[in-house]
Amino acid sequence: MRLSILAALLTALAAACSPGVAQQAPSTASAFPAPDRPVAEIVSPVWLNEADRDKARESEQVVQLMGIAPGMAVADIGAGTGYHTVRLSPVVGPRGRVYAQDVTPEYLADLERRLEGAELDNITTLRGAPDDPRLPPRSLDAAILIHMYHEIAQPYAFMHRLAGSMKPGARVGVVDLDRATWLHGTPRDLLRCELEAVGYRQISSHQLTGGVGYLAIFEPPAAPIEPSAIRACKGQKPPGV
Numbered sequence: 001m002r003l004s005i006l007a008a009l010l011t012a013l014a015a016a017c018s019p020g021v022a023q024q025a026p027s028t029a030s031a032f033p034a035p036d037r038p039v040a041e042i043v044s045p046v047w048l049n050e051a052d053r054d055k056a057r058e059s060e061q062v063v064q065l066m067g068i069a070p071g072m073a074v075a076d077i078g079a080g081t082g083y084h085t086v087r088l089s090p091v092v093g094p095r096g097r098v099y100a101q102d103v104t105p106e107y108l109a110d111l112e113r114r115l116e117g118a119e120l121d122n123i124t125t126l127r128g129a130p131d132d133p134r135l136p137p138r139s140l141d142a143a144i145l146i147h148m149y150h151e152i153a154q155p156y157a158f159m160h161r162l163a164g165s166m167k168p169g170a171r172v173g174v175v176d177l178d179r180a181t182w183l184h185g186t187p188r189d190l191l192r193c194e195l196e197a198v199g200y201r202q203i204s205s206h207q208l209t210g211g212v213g214y215l216a217i218f219e220p221p222a223a224p225i226e227p228s229a230i231r232a233c234k235g236q237k238p239p240g241v
C-alpha cells in the first residue's frame with residue numbers, strides 16, 4: 001500500500017478515535033489575521049510509523065534537500081514523537097543542536113521520556129504556543145515543520161514570530177501532503193501564499209519520493225512585515241461550508 005494512502009487511513013482513524021485538541025485563538029494573536037480556511041485538529045503525535053518512513057528515506061531526503069550539516073542549530077517544530085529529532089541529532093553532531101518543539105504538553109512529556117534513554121545530548125525540548133513557536137531569538141540555521149503546518153491555529157502570527165528566531169541565511173522547510181487543510185494537508189499554492197504574506201520567499205519546492213508529500217523551502221523575511229499589513233489567503237473550505 002502506498003505510504004500516502006496508509007497515512008490518510010491512519011489520520012482518518014486517529015481523527016475518528018480521538019476528540020482532538022480544541023485550539024482557541026490566544027489574545028496574543030489578535031494583531032494578526034486568522035487563517036481564511038479550516039485548521040486541522042491535533043489528533044496524533046506522529047504522521048506514520050517509523051519503519052515505513054525509514055523505508056521511504058524521509059529523514060535523509062529532508063536533510064539533503066535542506067542542506068542540514070554538522071554544527072547547525074535546527075528546530076523540529078511540532079516534533080511529536082520525535083521521528084525527525086532523533087535522526088537529526090547525529091547529523092548536526094556534538095557542535096550542533098536540535099530544538100524539539102511541540103505545542104501539546106502530553107506529546108512533549110512522552111518525547112522527553114523517549115529522549116531520556118537515548119543518550120543524545122544535543123537536544124533541547126521546548127513547548128510552544130499556537131501563535132508562537134517560542135524559540136530563542138536569532139538562534140537557528142534551519143527549521144522544519146513536518147506534517148504539522150495545517151494544525152497551526154494561528155499560522156500568520158506563528159510564522160511571523162518564527163522569523164525572529166532564524167539566523168541570516170537560514171532556511172525553513174515545510175513537508176506536507178498537497179491536499180485540503182481539513183484533510184491534514186496543505187495545498188502547495190496556499191502554503192506559498194500564506195508564507196509570502198508574512199514576507200517569506202519560496203526558494204524551491206520538491207516532490208519527495210515514497211509518498212511522503214512535498215518539501216517547500218523558504219527564506220525568512222530579512223525585516224518583519226507589520227502584522228496589520230498581513231492579508232489572509234483564501235483557502236478551500238469543505239463542501240457545504
Ligand SMILES: C[S@@+](CC[C@H](N)C(=O)[O-])C[C@H]1O[C@@H](n2cnc3c(N)ncnc32)[C@H](O)[C@@H]1O
Pocket residue numbers: 042044045046047048077078079080081082083101102103104107128129130131133145146147148151152153158
Ligand atoms: C501529525 S503530528 C506530526 C509529528 C511529527 N512532525 C512527525 O512528522 O511525525 C503533528 C504535531 O504537530 C504538533 N502541533 C500542532 N500545532 C502546533 C503548533 N502550533 N506548534 C507546535 N506544534 C504543533 C502536534 O502537537 C503534533 O505533535
